[in-house]
Amino acid sequence: MIDPGVFRSDPVLDADSGGTFYYQSLNGNDLSVDVYQSKDGGATWGPPVAEFGGDKNWMAIDRSGGASDGHIYGIWQRFASCCGSNVLTRSIDKGVSFQSPVPVVVSPTFGMLAVGPSAELYATGVDGTTTQDLTHFVVSKSTNASNPARRRPSQGDASSSAAT
Numbered sequence: 001m002i003d004p005g006v007f008r009s010d011p012v013l014d015a016d017s018g019g020t021f022y023y024q025s026l027n028g029n030d031l032s033v034d035v036y037q038s039k040d041g042g043a044t045w046g047p048p049v050a051e052f053g054g055d056k057n058w059m060a061i062d063r064s065g066g067a068s069d070g071h072i073y074g075i076w077q078r079f080a081s082c083c084g085s086n087v088l089t090r091s092i093d094k095g096v097s098f099q100s101p102v103p104v105v106v107s108p109t110f111g112m113l114a115v116g117p118s119a120e121l122y123a124t125g126v127d128g129t130t131t132q133d134l135t136h137f138v139v140s141k142s143t144n145a146s147n148p149a150r151r152r153p154s155q156g157d158a159s160s161s162a163a164t
Contacts, residue, residue: 054081060113068146
């Protein structure tokens, strides 16, 4: 067990370009999200690092090979979370810390994140802008989330689209 005695759910596992594994999970006691790191293929894990968060969390790691390689992004649904409509966080220091969350256009819920080949960040899920609209699927894209100088990675040139 990574965290004995603590109920955890919503597990997400990913790895960076160097082979370090990251495990993200929801603490069922308080709906916080933590990230653990393993540099030995999962044989041992470091202590938890708080990532803000909430229910239905997801994580993606940039493996684009560019300046943002190793950035970790986390997202969750806004209806059971720490931070209202601010649902996206990132780590620009390989999981040592996470930045304060920011909102995402159309607030994708019950979905996932992906990092494209040019370090663009995609968030997809059902539309969580005002409710959990299970009939509309949305995609938000940011081409500047990888820029560590930007305090708000989902702002600027973010765009979105929806489908029913």
